[in-house]
Amino acid sequence: MKESFYKYIEQLQDKITLALEDLDGSKFKEDIWVRSEGGGGRSRVLENGQIFEKGGVNISAVHGSLPNSLQEYFGVKDAQFYACGLSLVIHPKNPMVPTVHANWRYFEMYNENHEMVDQWFGGGLDLTPYYIFEEDIIHFHEVCKRGCDKFQKDFYKVFKEKCDRYFWNTHRNEARGVGGLFFDYCKADDDMSIEKWYEFVKEIGDSFLDAYLPIVKKRHSLNYSDENRKWQEIRRGRYVEFNLVHDKGTLFGLKTNGRIESILMSLPPVVQWKYDFHPVEGSEEAKLEAILKEPKKWISNI
Amino acid sequence: MKESFYKYIEQLQDKITLALEDLDGSKFKEDIWVRSEGGGGRSRVLENGQIFEKGGVNISAVHGSLPNSLQEYFGVKDAQFYACGLSLVIHPKNPMVPTVHANWRYFEMYNENHEMVDQWFGGGLDLTPYYIFEEDIIHFHEVCKRGCDKFQKDFYKVFKEKCDRYFWNTHRNEARGVGGLFFDYCKADDDMSIEKWYEFVKEIGDSFLDAYLPIVKKRHSLNYSDENRKWQEIRRGRYVEFNLVHDKGTLFGLKTNGRIESILMSLPPVVQWKYDFHPVEGSEEAKLEAILKEPKKWISNI
Numbered sequence: 001m002k003e004s005f006y007k008y009i010e011q012l013q014d015k016i017t018l019a020l021e022d023l024d025g026s027k028f029k030e031d032i033w034v035r036s037e038g039g040g041g042r043s044r045v046l047e048n049g050q051i052f053e054k055g056g057v058n059i060s061a062v063h064g065s066l067p068n069s070l071q072e073y074f075g076v077k078d079a080q081f082y083a084c085g086l087s088l089v090i091h092p093k094n095p096m097v098p099t100v101h102a103n104w105r106y107f108e109m110y111n112e113n114h115e116m117v118d119q120w121f122g123g124g125l126d127l128t129p130y131y132i133f134e135e136d137i138i139h140f141h142e143v144c145k146r147g148c149d150k151f152q153k154d155f156y157k158v159f160k161e162k163c164d165r166y167f168w169n170t171h172r173n174e175a176r177g178v179g180g181l182f183f184d185y186c187k188a189d190d191d192m193s194i195e196k197w198y199e200f201v202k203e204i205g206d207s208f209l210d211a212y213l214p215i216v217k218k219r220h221s222l223n224y225s226d227e228n229r230k231w232q233e234i235r236r237g238r239y240v241e242f243n244l245v246h247d248k249g250t251l252f253g254l255k256t257n258g259r260i261e262s263i264l265m266s267l268p269p270v271v272q273w274k275y276d277f278h279p280v281e282g283s284e285e286a287k288l289e290a291i292l293k294e295p296k297k298w299i300s301n302i
Numbered sequence: 303m304k305e306s307f308y309k310y311i312e313q314l315q316d317k318i319t320l321a322l323e324d325l326d327g328s329k330f331k332e333d334i335w336v337r338s339e340g341g342g343g344r345s346r347v348l349e350n351g352q353i354f355e356k357g358g359v360n361i362s363a364v365h366g367s368l369p370n371s372l373q374e375y376f377g378v379k380d381a382q383f384y385a386c387g388l389s390l391v392i393h394p395k396n397p398m399v400p401t402v403h404a405n406w407r408y409f410e411m412y413n414e415n416h417e418m419v420d421q422w423f424g425g426g427l428d429l430t431p432y433y434i435f436e437e438d439i440i441h442f443h444e445v446c447k448r449g450c451d452k453f454q455k456d457f458y459k460v461f462k463e464k465c466d467r468y469f470w471n472t473h474r475n476e477a478r479g480v481g482g483l484f485f486d487y488c489k490a491d492d493d494m495s496i497e498k499w500y501e502f503v504k505e506i507g508d509s510f511l512d513a514y515l516p517i518v519k520k521r522h523s524l525n526y527s528d529e530n531r532k533w534q535e536i537r538r539g540r541y542v543e544f545n546l547v548h549d550k551g552t553l554f555g556l557k558t559n560g561r562i563e564s565i566l567m568s569l570p571p572v573v574q575w576k577y578d579f580h581p582v583e584g585s586e587e588a589k590l591e592a593i594l595k596e597p598k599k600w601i602s603n604i
Contacts, residue, residue: 031578045577054577171556237569244546245556254473254547267539267575274571275347275356276333276563 001119002061002082005106005198009059009086010042012104012205016088017044017057019209023216024049028057033259038064043262047269051097051220055090056265060258066109067255076117080110083256085123086205087249089266090212095232096222098129098136098177099239100212101266103249104205106198121197122184125208126163127215128177128239130232132288136215137178141298143211144181147203152191155200157302159183164295169242174292176242180211231285234277236268243267303421304363304384307408307500311361311388312344314406314507318390319346319359321511325518326351330359335561340366345564349571353399353522357392358567362560368411369557380414385558387425388507389551391568392514397534398524400431400438400479401541402514403568405551406507408500423499424486427510428465429517430479430541432534434590438517439480443600445513446483449505454493457502459604461485466597471544476594478544482513533587536579538570545569 017028026049034040041060046052061084071079085105092099104123111117127140141160148155163182167175181204188194243250243266253263279285319330328351336342343362348354363386373381387407394401406425413419429442443462450457465484469477483506490496545552545568555565581587 029577047577054575056577171562233572240542240573241546241566244543260473261578264543264575265577269575270535271542271573271575272571273356273566273569273573275331275349275358275567 001194001198002084002106002108005201006059006061006084008202008205009084009104013042013044013057013059013086016209017046019213020046020052020055020057020090023213024051026050026052028055031262033262035060035062035064035257035259037257038062041259041262043259043265045265049093051092051094051216053091053093054265054269055088056262057086057088058262058265059086060084060262062256062258069255070252074109076109076111078112079117080112080114082108082110087266088208091236091268092216092220094220094222095130095224095228096133096219097216098127099236099268101126101128102205102208104201106201119187119194120184121186121194121201123201123204124159124163124180124182125204125211126167126177126180126182127212128235130235130288131228131284132291133215133219136218138298139214140178140180140211143207144204145299145302147200147207148181150203151196151200156181156299167242168246169238170246172238172241174238174289175295176239176292178291178298179295230272231279233268233270233272234274235288236271237273240267240271303496303500304386304408304410307503308361308363308386310504310507311386311406315344315346315359315361315388318511319348321515322348322354322357322359322392325515326353328352328354330357333564335564337362337364337559337561339559340364343561343564345561345567347567351395353394353396353518355393355395356567356571357390358564359388359390360564360567361388362386362564364558364560371557372554376411378411378413378419381419382412382414382416384410384412389568390510393538393570394518394522396522396524397432397526397530398435398521399518400429401538401570403428403430404507404510406503408503421489421496422486423488423496423503425503425506426461426465426482426484427506427513428469428479428482428484429514430537432537432590433530433586434593435517435521438520440600441516442480442482442513445509446506447601447604449502449509450483452505453498453502458483458601469544470548471540472548474540474543476540476591477597478541478594480593480600481597532574533581535570535572535574536576537590538573539575542569542573 028044031043039062043058045056063082066079066081087103102125109118145156159181163179330346333345341364345360347358365384368381368383389405404427411420447458461483465481488499
């Protein structure tokens, strides 16, 4: 399973970076890195493109002894692990184009005799707009739902709600963005074998470009003002706060001695922190804030 | 003790904000806030000044039930607490002027019968330059040492080393800045009564302006290039990383439901994250990086 999934994310990284390069006209820079305790990765980062101000599409496969803090978290002792996945974050230049994040990952855990004792998939994708175009958000969620519906009727609802909960910026009492899907600890059960979960993750991974690229194409040439850009940079600050204070993926990377530059490629290129900034009542900026305070159902009748 | 210390930090906030306003020509904005679980504070923040791009000098006094996570940390049950202090962070516009941080705080802990079971002081001050002017750093450390020397011969050495350890950005394997003093859990013992610790904290608090202002006056009119500014903004990213990932003060504030805007006033106004950025070998930027990798003794013969 692990070899097969790693091959999948290798070709998915190729597919996604090619499509983004094609649209932007700029090239990703590739870095191959090795983790001294076992494993490594292939990071691809693009900066100062025509459309994408900063974007990273990284794959990695790391293995070895599970760090103590994570042994405690999982309630195991002397455990070994293998983890691989693809992580991407794209920060467009134009504030009318949303930031996007996606991640698909596979995890195996072994006991002290190197026997596999557990295995699971996780992942998802989510959108962080700076200005609200409802049709874009609905499109994104529809693609998410279409992928889920091929597997189980309640997957979209369940994983959409998990996403809203996970990307909740507790200390700000607001969502990071307008959500999408989030799933974790997807293990074999009566309904879904581990192979079936693999098919599910591939389905969602394969639909990423359909979910995001049409939005970019539609919005990247829109005009924007310095004020729009300032708002984007302030909102990016909230993105930083979530990733550094709350995001388990980032903290997992820091705790397992991952490659810092690959982990922190998620941080936006230019960010502002203004003291006690509030958008004008009734403005487009206030509209975004209201939506983030109370996650919406983007698809009715579910 | 708590009333007396709170009065002290009130007048110290006045003294420091007046001196900074006097130098900059801009005014601090004051916000009085109340914490629903008990206590509140007085925040003063200045933005877009002539010299100071963003600065906050805040006092607060909060009390109530100690949050669970902190009860575990201190190994107590059903504890109540009182905490007050002054926190300041100043981010100058000119990259030749260092950022400075200082904090002086007092803590009391009570058992379920509201009897005080523990009390201590903590605090310190530390400098985060973007370009190295050795004489400035030595001046800052000399003022720190002078204050310490009035109390115990080894205080400067001990608290300077604690400062280097505390402001270590583990995931980057480098210091946040060039240090200063850091002390915590300063409790009454044979050498130092709690009253004596109070005198010590006042001594250090009173010397803050002597430590920092001469540096600002000397450097704020120096010329700088766009490249210097870019370097400052990139280094400010490390400041954000330290504060959000590692800083106990920030996390204490978030856990005790402090006022978010007062806690996060420490975050710099404009920040950049470039992927895998490294300064040119032999440059002034590389010189700073080398110093942060290996904290120096700024005063010889100690």
